[in-house]
Amino acid sequence: MKGALLVAGTTSDAGKSVVTAGICRWLARQGVRVAPFKAQNMSLNSFVTADGAEIGRAQATQAAACGIEPTADMNPVLLKPGSDRRSQVVVLGRAIADVDAMEYGAFKARLRAVAVESLERLRAEYDVVICEGAGSPAEINLRAGDIANMGLAQAARLPVIVVGDIDRGGVFASLYGTVALLDAADQALIAGFLINKFRGAPELLAPGLDMLHGLTGRETYGVLPWLDGLWLDVEDSLALDNRPAQPYRPHSLRVAVVRLPRISNFTDIDALASEPGIVVRFVRSAAELEDADLVIIPGSRATVSDLGWVRETGIAQAVQERAAAGRPVLGICGGYQMLARTIHDDIESRKGHIDGLGLLPATVRFTAEKTLARPVGTAYGHRVAAYEIHHGVVTVDTATPSRPFLDGCRSGSVWGTTWHGALENDAFRQAFLADVAATAGRPFTPAPGISFAEFRAARLDALGDLIEQHVDTGAILDLIENGPPRDLPLIHPGGAR
Numbered sequence: 001m002k003g004a005l006l007v008a009g010t011t012s013d014a015g016k017s018v019v020t021a022g023i024c025r026w027l028a029r030q031g032v033r034v035a036p037f038k039a040q041n042m043s044l045n046s047f048v049t050a051d052g053a054e055i056g057r058a059q060a061t062q063a064a065a066c067g068i069e070p071t072a073d074m075n076p077v078l079l080k081p082g083s084d085r086r087s088q089v090v091v092l093g094r095a096i097a098d099v100d101a102m103e104y105g106a107f108k109a110r111l112r113a114v115a116v117e118s119l120e121r122l123r124a125e126y127d128v129v130i131c132e133g134a135g136s137p138a139e140i141n142l143r144a145g146d147i148a149n150m151g152l153a154q155a156a157r158l159p160v161i162v163v164g165d166i167d168r169g170g171v172f173a174s175l176y177g178t179v180a181l182l183d184a185a186d187q188a189l190i191a192g193f194l195i196n197k198f199r200g201a202p203e204l205l206a207p208g209l210d211m212l213h214g215l216t217g218r219e220t221y222g223v224l225p226w227l228d229g230l231w232l233d234v235e236d237s238l239a240l241d242n243r244p245a246q247p248y249r250p251h252s253l254r255v256a257v258v259r260l261p262r263i264s265n266f267t268d269i270d271a272l273a274s275e276p277g278i279v280v281r282f283v284r285s286a287a288e289l290e291d292a293d294l295v296i297i298p299g300s301r302a303t304v305s306d307l308g309w310v311r312e313t314g315i316a317q318a319v320q321e322r323a324a325a326g327r328p329v330l331g332i333c334g335g336y337q338m339l340a341r342t343i344h345d346d347i348e349s350r351k352g353h354i355d356g357l358g359l360l361p362a363t364v365r366f367t368a369e370k371t372l373a374r375p376v377g378t379a380y381g382h383r384v385a386a387y388e389i390h391h392g393v394v395t396v397d398t399a400t401p402s403r404p405f406l407d408g409c410r411s412g413s414v415w416g417t418t419w420h421g422a423l424e425n426d427a428f429r430q431a432f433l434a435d436v437a438a439t440a441g442r443p444f445t446p447a448p449g450i451s452f453a454e455f456r457a458a459r460l461d462a463l464g465d466l467i468e469q470h471v472d473t474g475a476i477l478d479l480i481e482n483g484p485p486r487d488l489p490l491i492h493p494g495g496a497r
C-alpha cells in the first residue's frame with residue numbers, strides 16, 4: 001500500500017501526537033514501511049538526529065514507533081518559544097533565526113515549500129507517511145499562511161481526520177465547528193473524526209455520533225478510551241501540567257522536578273517513570289522541595305530568565321540550603337547552567353554577566369553557535385549515550401576540586417551535566433539512583449532488570465493496541481490509499497445573514 005494521512009485536532013493537546021504515534025505503531029506492526037511527519041512543531045522538547053539535526057521530540061518518538069531512525073525531514077520546522085513573544089526558528093534541524101510572530105509571517109511562504117519538499121522525500125522513501133497537524137486547522141486568522149494543517153493538506157492532497165478531546169467537553173461543537181469554519185476545498189479533505197480521552201458509557205455517546213454523522217456526513221472512525229498513566233514523550237508541556245501529583249510511599253525515592261516556566265526536554269525525567277518505586281513530582285514552590293530526596297533542575301529554553309523565576313519563588317535559596325545540608329540536587333543543561341558560579345549571556349537573554357547559584361565550580365558562556373551533538377561517555381563505570389542541545393558552553397573550573405560527572409561535574413551532593421537522555425541508559429541510571437538514595441538516606445534499591453527501551457516499546461505497543469482495538473482500521477487504510485470519500489457534503493458556515 002502507498003499513501004498518507006493528516007491527523008489534525010480541534011485543539012492543542014487533543015491527542016494528535018499520541019494518535020499519530022499509535023497509527024504509526026499499528027501500521028509498522030502490519031509490516032508497512034511507515035514514517036511520521038509534522039511540518040511545523042512548536043515545542044521545547046527536541047531531539048538530535050544521528051546526523052546532528054534538531055527536531056521535535058514527538059517526531060523522534062513516532063519514528064521509534066515506526067521502528068526507524070528519525071531524520072530532519074520528519075519535522076522540518078521547529079519553533080522554540082523563548083518568551084511569550086519570540087521563538088527560535090529551527091529549519092531542517094538548524095536554528096536560523098529568532099523572531100516574533102509578525103516576523104515569522106515573512107518566513108512562512110518559504111517554509112511551506114521546505115515542508116512540502118520534506119514530505120515528498122519521505123513519501124518517496126516510505127510507503128505511508130502519517131502527518132500530524134499543529135494546533136487546530138480552523139484558526140481562520142492563520143489559514144492563508146498555514147503550512148501545518150489545511151495548507152499542507154491542500155499542497156500535498158492529504159485526507160484529514162480531526163481528533164477531538166471529549167474530556168474537555170464541547171466535543172461535538174468543536175468537531176462540527178472545525179469543519180464548518182473551513183472553505184469548501186478544505187472541507188472536501190476532512191474525511192471524519194476520532195474522539196479521544198473517553199471515559200463515559202459508550203451507549204450514551206452513540207446517539208451523538210449518529211447525529212454528528214447526520215449533521216456533517218462524516219464518520220467517526222473511532223472512540224479512544226482514556227488511558228491513565230501514559231507518561232509519554234510525545235506529550236507537550238500542556239499535558240505535563242495536567243498530571244495529577246502521585247502520592248509518596250515510605251520506601252519510594254522522591255524526585256521533585258522544578259517546573260521552570262520555559263522548561264525544555266523534560267522528557268529527561270521520563271526514564272525515571274520506568275523505575276518502580278520512584279515518584280516524580282513537578283513543583284513550583286520551595287515548600288514542595290522539602291520532602292524530596294532528589295531535586296532536579298531540568299533544561300530551560302531561557303536559562304537566565306528562568307533563573308530569575310527560581311530566585312523569586314525562593315526555590316534558589318531552598319536548593320542552596322539543600323546542597324549545604326548534603327542533600328541531592330541534579331542540574332541538566334539549563335539547570336546545570338543555573339548551578340554554575342557565573343553566566344555570561346549576550347545571546348539568549350542578552351543580560352551579560354549574571355551570578356549563578358554557585359553550587360558547582362563552573363562558568364557558562366553563551367555562544368551564537370548552537371551545540372547539537374550525540375555524545376557517548378562513561379559514568380559509574382557504565383556506558384552513557386546522550387544528546388546535547390545548547391548555546392551555553394559550560395567550563396568546569398579545575399582550580400576547585402570537583403569530581404567528573406558525564407560532561408560536567410559533581411561537588412558534594414550536587415551533580416551537573418549538559419547531557420540530555422542520560423537517564424535512559426539503564427545501568428547508569430540505576431547506579432546514579434542508588435548513589436542518590438544512599439546520599440539522601442532513603443532505603444531505596446533500584447529493581448534489577450529494568451529496561452527503559454523495553455518500557456518505551458511497551459508503551460508504543462499500547463498505543464498501537466489502542467488504534468487496533470478502537471478504530472475502524474479498515475476505513476483508515478482506505479483513506480490512506482484512496483484519499484477522502486468523494487461525496488462529502490459541504491457544511492454551510494452560515495454566519496450572520
Ligand SMILES: NC(=O)CC[C@H](N)C(=O)O
Pocket residue numbers: 264265298299300301302303332333334335348389390391392393
Ligand atoms: N537544553 C537546554 O536546557 C538549553 C539551555 C540553554 N537555553 C542553552 O541554550 O544553552
